[in-house]
Amino acid sequence: MSERTRNYNYSRKTLTNNWEYRLKSLLRRCGSTRFAGSLVLVGLCSFLALLIFAYQPMAQTREQPSPSVAQAATTDSELSASPAVLPPLPYAYDALEPYIDAETMELHHDRHHATYVENFNEALANYPDLQNQTVEAMLRDLDNVPEDIREKVRNNGGGHVNHTMFWEIMSPDGGGEPTGAIAEAINQSFGSFAQFQEEFEQAGKDRFGSGWVWLVSNDANELEITTTPNQDTPIMDGQYPIMGNDVWEHAYYLNYRNNRGEYLSNWWNVVNWDEVNRRFEQAQS
Numbered sequence: 001m002s003e004r005t006r007n008y009n010y011s012r013k014t015l016t017n018n019w020e021y022r023l024k025s026l027l028r029r030c031g032s033t034r035f036a037g038s039l040v041l042v043g044l045c046s047f048l049a050l051l052i053f054a055y056q057p058m059a060q061t062r063e064q065p066s067p068s069v070a071q072a073a074t075t076d077s078e079l080s081a082s083p084a085v086l087p088p089l090p091y092a093y094d095a096l097e098p099y100i101d102a103e104t105m106e107l108h109h110d111r112h113h114a115t116y117v118e119n120f121n122e123a124l125a126n127y128p129d130l131q132n133q134t135v136e137a138m139l140r141d142l143d144n145v146p147e148d149i150r151e152k153v154r155n156n157g158g159g160h161v162n163h164t165m166f167w168e169i170m171s172p173d174g175g176g177e178p179t180g181a182i183a184e185a186i187n188q189s190f191g192s193f194a195q196f197q198e199e200f201e202q203a204g205k206d207r208f209g210s211g212w213v214w215l216v217s218n219d220a221n222e223l224e225i226t227t228t229p230n231q232d233t234p235i236m237d238g239q240y241p242i243m244g245n246d247v248w249e250h251a252y253y254l255n256y257r258n259n260r261g262e263y264l265s266n267w268w269n270v271v272n273w274d275e276v277n278r279r280f281e282q283a284q285s
């Protein structure tokens, strides 16, 4: 074998070895690619199955009407706690001017009331069973609310119930003399509307610190003026709040400063007697 032929053979052999090597490594790669492919496929299938599984509760949730809409539409029913929802203000922020200014309304509804709702839901987060009750039912029977959240339910549940009523019993078309059955009942219980106004305003002025002044239907089914501290509601004492005015400073301070009396006497200009009558009927049923 000449030197040249040997070189040639050698080169061929190297070449052959090289091709074999390439083929083998390609096959090896094919094998591992197939394995990786199967892995990706299995992963994709699991992801799809998970997506379908997760979609079912999502679809169910979407079918339900928005709680805020449902609640706003039915003021007759008590307030849901699963979850509690901030009802929309039934009129524009500036609708009650000049008696209540727009900025006060915006802060009062969007911040104060919203925070009561938020904190109430937070308190109930670890007590799903409790969420089946209405907010009012919890307030009527606070002893049955777990002790570690009782104070939060009292303050924030009370704040939610009180303010939901408050927006409804005011209206840009409100004011004037009371109408309907409540007008008669006020005259019978207090002698005249003027007398009732005077006593209601005085009670509101005398309420020390933050709280509410109320016209309630009491245990004996009689009209009575009462006050409560903080966000306590007459519901806690088995009374029905027919109407109430918020005498927390956040309700009037921007416009009236420390003059709570002036706020109380101006407030009559926005009282929605139709809604007060509806609540009076509710109290008797």
Ligand code: MN
Binding pocket: 108, 112, 163, 246, 248, 250, 251
């Ligand atoms: Mn308030």
